[in-house]
Amino acid sequence: MSSPAPRVGVTVASPRFARPAALVGRNLMVQKAVPYVWATGLVEPVFYLLSIGVGIGHLVGKMPGPNGAEVPYAAFVAPALLASSAMNGAVYECTTNIFDKLHWAKIYRGVVATPLTPRDIAVAEVASAVVRSALYSAAFLVAMAVLSGTRSPWALLALPCAVLVGLAFAACGFMSACYMRSWTDFDKVMLVQMPLFLFSATFYPLSVFPRWLQLLVEAAPLYQGVAACRELCLGQPSWDIIGHLAYLAALAGAAMAISTRRATKLLTP
Amino acid sequence: MTEPLVMARALVKRFGNFVAVDHIDFDVLPGEAFGFLGPNGAGKSSTMRMIGATSPRSGGELRVLGVEPDDYGPQVRARLGVVPQEDNLDTELSVSDNLYVYGRYFGIPRRQLRQRVAELLDFAQLAERAGDRVNDLSGGMKRRLTIARSLVNQPELLLLDEPTTGLDPQARHLLWDRLHRLKRSGVTLLVTTHYMEEAEQLCDRLVVMDRGRIAAMGSPRQLIERYVxxxxxxxxxxxxxxxxxxxxxxxxxxxxxxxxxxxxxxxxxxxxxxxxxxxxxxxxxxxxxxxxxxxxxxxxxxxxxxxx
CATH class of the missing domain: 3.30.70 (Alpha-Beta Plaits)
Known part of the structure; x- marks a missing residue:
């Protein structure tokens, strides 16, 4: 039998970016082992697009687009589904998973004993969720082009935009997981996520709401993604997009900062 | 004189108003097996976590491998091995992937790591279970895997928190044998235990801890001669x-x-x-x-x- 003969002097240097990358590698390894989890995230938005965009689209007909010109309902709703599925995927990926690893599986207790810091863990988990959400979004964009007849080259820019939505919500998901005490707390996440999905001008234009509700929706995070993706996918970009993206980036940054603080408290008491 | 691997002076750990570690002093020298003996709640695990750079100290001085663990966390942890009180293996990964992934956290190159994993599986007598899921292992096997995992980076200092709690006598003796082997190969061991037999078996020197303080320090023989x-x-x-x-x-x-x-x-x-x-x-x-x-x-x- 061989003895590992550990000797003094083996100092493993790991550059800053390499530390979270090792945990992202771990997550990919686990996901490769359960391929069906990949399928759900792809299939869900496509089902929405078929049932609501194409199905209800037959009854609804046309909708006013961002610049007022009428567009087919499927083309109107598809970019919103792109943004919402980026949100749903990221939140799902981050909250339940992270809570489990934090409190039940205690995986992170082992991880913080290595050179990785709680910040590295937050970065890695959010990055893993973003990678996954980006793959879903890319696949959905293809499905969208086929099913709703999206043709504008601007639509390609909807991908990074959806990735930013994924980033912002993954960071928010990690943050909420850090504050949860039990599984029932997930109902509170649903309580936020569900209205965001339904009311962020996802299925009809903002103009149907009374003014006060419009203001509320315009201040909500998912609306930024829906509005930006819609303008890009319909080939009608405006300068507003810059504002939407800045909002999402700021949300991501704030959520990451809070996540890091909270995770540090939890994991290195 | 050789520089101590761990040096604590008036070390304190507080959680709110509760003082878990209350002004303790000790040195751990290279190559020795040093123990913290005491009942649950004596402050052993809190001390271990501060040494392991996963818990900031609340007061006093602490140097691990020559530096402040609070300031150089990743660098200190890169050279430590940690066996926690509670197994925290990655239940979503196989036995060998647990070792492999853990090695990646230390930035060990893939090719080198594959060889290291094979060595460690042998050391832990788990080579036949390499592809199994962690949850299918017995308590003793999980413990051996946790110890093997802590060695993946060839640590200079190995921190073992209650390494054999909950194991049957046979599994315990097998673990002690592995730890003796490590000690002979030059690894410094830091062990907490509430089993006196374990402290006598493993430790060259130990401190008796009670309610956050050090009640006595010495070799097991010295302590027995001095106090009883x-x-x-x-x-x-x-x-x-x-x-x-x-x-x-x-x-x-x-x-x-x-x-x-x-x-x-x-x-x-x-x-x-x-x-x-x-x-x-x-x-x-x-x-x-x-x-x-x-x-x-x-x-x-x-x-x-x-x-x-």
């Missing part, structure tokens, strides 16, 4: 309460301790004392003459038993 006598006569009583009998053995031994169900007589010659007990006409249900252990040291220092 060579031998102990245990008198077990059936009906009467042992404490009530305490006055009847007055003068038979330099020191006696009364527990709920038995009397302990600390003496240099157990057989002579046992005979004296018989001459006095006492009729305990059981008389046991044994060598004094660290359990006796703990009892003497704190007035309490180590394991209830």
């Amino acid at each position: 006598s060579r031998e102990v006569v245990e008198l077990r009583f059936d009906d009467e309460e042992a404490p009530a009998m305490a006055s009847l053995v007055n003068g038979l031994a330099p020191h006696t301790e009364a527990l709920a169900d038995r009397l302990l007589l600390y003496t240099e010659d157990g057989d002579l004392t046992a005979q004296a007990v018989a001459r006095r006409g006492l009729k305990p249900t059981n008389v046991l003459v044994r060598r004094a252990s660290l359990e006796d040291v703990f009892l003497r220092l704190t007035g309490r038993q180590l394991v209830d």
Whole structure:
């Protein structure tokens, strides 16, 4: 039998970016082992697009687009589904998973004993969720082009935009997981996520709401993604997009900062 | 003199108002096996976590491998191995992937790591279980895997928090054997335990901890010589309460301790004392003459038993 003969002097240097990358590698390894989890995230938005965009689209007909010109309902709703599925995927990926690893599986207790810091863990988990959400979004964009007849080259820019939505919500998901005490707390996440999905001008234009509700929706995070993706996918970009993206980036940054603080408290008491 | 691998001076850890570690001083020298003996809640694990750079200190001085663990966390952890009290293996990965992924956290290159994983599987006697899921392993196997995992980065200092708690005697002896082997290969061991047998088996030097403080420090032999006598006569009583009998053995031994169900007589010659007990006409249900252990040291220092 061989003895590992550990000797003094083996100092493993790991550059800053390499530390979270090792945990992202771990997550990919686990996901490769359960391929069906990949399928759900792809299939869900496509089902929405078929049932609501194409199905209800037959009854609804046309909708006013961002610049007022009428567009087919499927083309109107598809970019919103792109943004919402980026949100749903990221939140799902981050909250339940992270809570489990934090409190039940205690995986992170082992991880913080290595050179990785709680910040590295937050970065890695959010990055893993973003990678996954980006793959879903890319696949959905293809499905969208086929099913709703999206043709504008601007639509390609909807991908990074959806990735930013994924980033912002993954960071928010990690943050909420850090504050949860039990599984029932997930109902509170649903309580936020569900209205965001339904009311962020996802299925009809903002103009149907009374003014006060419009203001509320315009201040909500998912609306930024829906509005930006819609303008890009319909080939009608405006300068507003810059504002939407800045909002999402700021949300991501704030959520990451809070996540890091909270995770540090939890994991290195 | 060789520089200590760990140096603590007036080290304090507070959680809110609770003082878990209360101004302790100690040095751990390269190559030794150093133990923290004490009951649950004595502050052993808190001390270990501060040394392991996963818990900031609340006061005092601490140097690990020559630097402040609070300032150089990743660098310190890169050179440590940690076996936590509770197994925290990655249940979503196989046995060998647990080692592989953990090695990646230390930035070990893939090719080098694959060879290292094979060595560690051998060391932990888990080569046949390499592809199994972690949850299918027995408690002893999980513990061995956790120890193997802690060695993936070839640590200079290995921190073991209650390494054999919850294991059956056979699994425990197998683990002790692995730890002795590591020590011979030059790894410095830091062990917390509430088993005196474990402390006696593994540690060159140890501190007895109680309520966040160090009650005594020395080698197991030194502590026994300093705080208790060579031998102990245990008198077990059936009906009467042992404490009530305490006055009847007055003068038979330099020191006696009364527990709920038995009397302990600390003496240099157990057989002579046992005979004296018989001459006095006492009729305990059981008389046991044994060598004094660290359990006796703990009892003497704190007035309490180590394991209830």
